[in-house]
Amino acid sequence: MGLEFELVATDGAARAGVLKTPHGEVKTPTFMPVGTQGAVKCLSPEQVRSTGSGMVLANAYHLMIRPGAHVVAGAGGVQRWTGWNGPMLTDSGGYQLFSLAELASVSDEGVEFRSHVDGSRLFMSPEDAIRVQNALGADIIMPLDDCVGFPVERHRAEESVRRTSLWAGRSKAAHAREDQALFGIVQGSTFHDLRRRSAQELIETGFPGYAVGGVSVGEGTTLIREIVEATAGLLPEDRPRYLMGVGPPEDLIISVAAGIDMFDCVVPTRNGRNGWAFTADGTVKVKNSPHARSTLPIEKGCDCFACRNFTRSYVRHLFNAREMLGMTLVSLHNLRFFARLMERARDAIMDGAFDSFAREALARLDDTKSP
């Protein structure tokens, strides 16, 4: 048995659901912490669990390169190997290959690229990406897609849609495990008609879930929102919708409003490692000197491990003294902040009050007033 998705409530376009995976249930909307190399940076699986995060993302490309999918498979799969033992999603690495653009060349066969570890020449076909992810064993897997940057000329975006659809079909054919759900990824850059074409072609092939890809590649927040609003409504109501690589809390709220169910982004952990804390009232930069003697927690009223046990004064000291625990604490807080934002959004949807929730949350998040 594989993935099931139950829609529990809707409020406008916003949706509350439950994602049932072989490794447990996840309430949606949900934010997935990113564990690219099989670990959420600076945190143990226990610590990630303590934030209320339900599902974790890992990157098939990275794990294929190091330590090799066979090593992970031999250890009982990515959930067991990483000690997460809960719902997991692997991304194929299409986005990573896009990020390494100078190192890669794309044709209909697949992507030829150089390893970011040792520079060796490698080739990944859509079938390879599935084979690797079948070996890793995550609950949700993503096909290789042809991800383009921004801005991009229309003919290249058209090619990306055509190739991504072609690869989606080949991926579905290659997919060999019923306990894993293979999603389709909508491309089309900022061209609405191409997004529509991409969605239609994928829906024809048929997938248990759909992702909005090729977003957060440099197009900026306004265009992200436009893409999401134009694309989410094209996707089947009864399937989970995943917005890849987004994003700041504001974008999450807008995207939930547009009907997105799943998110992932490095921003809570990356900012955490820099000492930038997300709070309902905007960013707190714990390294700043106004916090030197502050006995406040990172965020007042927050129920995370960091806020229950430590003051800004101490967390600031940890960053000044280059103690890794500082990065751990702010990363942990940020993940709790993102998980709580999704919990509150879900509650608001269940209460039919998402609109006012979103308006209020966005007003408070306004960063212009933060220390």
Place this chain on the structure above:
Amino acid sequence: MGLEFELVATDGAARAGVLKTPHGEVKTPTFMPVGTQGAVKCLSPEQVRSTGSGMVLANAYHLMIRPGAHVVAGAGGVQRWTGWNGPMLTDSGGYQLFSLAELASVSDEGVEFRSHVDGSRLFMSPEDAIRVQNALGADIIMPLDDCVGFPVERHRAEESVRRTSLWAGRSKAAHAREDQALFGIVQGSTFHDLRRRSAQELIETGFPGYAVGGVSVGEGTTLIREIVEATAGLLPEDRPRYLMGVGPPEDLIISVAAGIDMFDCVVPTRNGRNGWAFTADGTVKVKNSPHARSTLPIEKGCDCFACRNFTRSYVRHLFNAREMLGMTLVSLHNLRFFARLMERARDAIMDGAFDSFAREALARLDDTKSP
């Protein structure tokens, strides 16, 4: 009310006891994880607690420089500020000043030195060291001592003993908090008669506990053992005995045999950050390629969080991928290993079987066979 020490059992010179502090009880012999800057490196207080460690060490010199003792005091003291909330000991930093020898000059007034942070000129008298530690508020505090390296000429070792005794008296006079126990520190380098003189002078002044200092400064294992064996027996039976800065498991076992109750050393956490794991059968270097597909835990049969949840294959990957969680897991395991070694030593003492325990443990620790 301050420190109480109860001797529960002896076996030869080895002792099992209970140290009762205002922040809780600690069974002895005990090993204290080192949190120089107010944090045990790469671990949260919860994670340190999970290793069975009872008391944590912080460094007054470091906290005085950054963030300043007043900041820590203002936050409710070092136990609360660091979130440890358990028994704590602060070292004055005499050893650190010795480590920064080129930056420091010693006279009977105190130590003049340059800050390791910003190079500014600073001065610390024995009274200053107590004032700082009274502000920090640890359960056990250490006087400033005149710590010499190895090898050292007899006249310099004699001076170190004289000055350390002088400073011990001034420290006791300056000490202003009954809830904190100020220990005396025995110096004398490798000169047995000087160690005896130092112990006698300190005992005359009178302290609730005694430390063997000036050890682990380059004299090597054989001399450490000789010093400890010659010195421990000179100290009052009814007071805790603390061997500062030692050390590898073998030295701990030998020193418990000689009558030492307390230890601290950076070796479990420092080696942990390098991927060197302590096990009952010697060192395991988890980064080495034989562990690439190993589904064994770091140490078979170990009950620590790392060994219960992760394989060597995964831990090795974390180091290869430069994921901080690797350092966390091996540090955590190593602290559990040290805590367990002390628990087993204590059990053996209670059973009157310390001798055979020590012989067996030392034979197994022999590193020549390890991968």
